[in-house]
Amino acid sequence: MKKQSPLTLEKRRMVQMLKALGNPVRFEIVEFLAENQMCITNDIVKNTPLAQSTVSQHLKVLREAGLIQGEIEGPATCYCLNPEGFNWLKEQIGIWLADASFERHPVIKL
Amino acid sequence: MKKQSPLTLEKRRMVQMLKALGNPVRFEIVEFLAENQMCITNDIVKNTPLAQSTVSQHLKVLREAGLIQGEIEGPATCYCLNPEGFNWLKEQIGIWLADASFERHPVIKL
DNA sequence: ATAAGTTATCGTATTTTTGCGATAAAGGAG
C-alpha cells in the first residue's frame, strides 16, 4: 500500500482546468470559441440565456485556468482558446491516463 | 456566427466526468486507485484525512460518472478504475481537442 | 462634451457541493 503524496503544482493546475471544463456553461463557451474564430465577449453572451455578468464570471474562470485568453479590441474584448493551455492539458491527460493501471485486483474468493 | 446547439448526451457525460475529476480529493482517489491494485474502500479512507462517509460520497460521484467500479468482496468493497470509462473519456477528449480550432481571430487594428 | 456600446467587478441571493456524525445493512469471526 503506497501512501499518497500531496498533489504537485502540475496536478493542481490539471484539477483546476478539469474543474473549469466540468461545467456545462463553460464547456459550451469553449465549444463556441472553438467553432467561431470571431470571439467577442458579447457574441458569447448573446449565445447563452445568461446575463452578461454571469458570462463574464465564467470567462474569468476559464482565463484563470489558462484555457482561454482575452485581448482588448477597441471597446470590446476578443476571447480565444489558449493553445498552450489546451495542448498542455492534452499532454498531461495523455501521460496521466497512460500511467494509470487499469488492472483489476485479482479477486480472492474467501 | 454559429448558433450553439444544446449539449448532446455524450457531451453531458463528458462534462460529468470532467467535473468528477475536477476535485482534488477525487483526483487523488483516482490516482490512488491507479497506483494500488488493491483497492478496498477502507484503504482509500485511511489514505485521506477525511471521514469515511465523505470518501464514500466521493466514490459515489466517481462511480456515477463511470470512472470507477466497485465490487463487493466479502464484507468490504473493492473499487477499481473503470477502463471503459477512462478510455471513452480519453477518446472523446482527443476528438474534442482535435476539432477545436486554435486559430486566432485576425486582429483588426481600428 | 455627450451618448452609445461593451466588459469587469461588486454586492447579494440562491443553489450546489463538501464534510461530518449517526445510523443501518451486510458479511465474517468467535
Add this chain to the structure above:
DNA sequence: CTCCTTTATCGCAAAAATACGATAACTTAT
C-alpha cells in the same frame, strides 16, 4: 447467536459555486 468490521445512506452545517442587477471603466462616434 453476538460481536466486530466495513460500507452506504441520511440529516444537517458550512463552504463554494452560480446567477443576477447595478455600477464603474473604457472606447468610439456624434
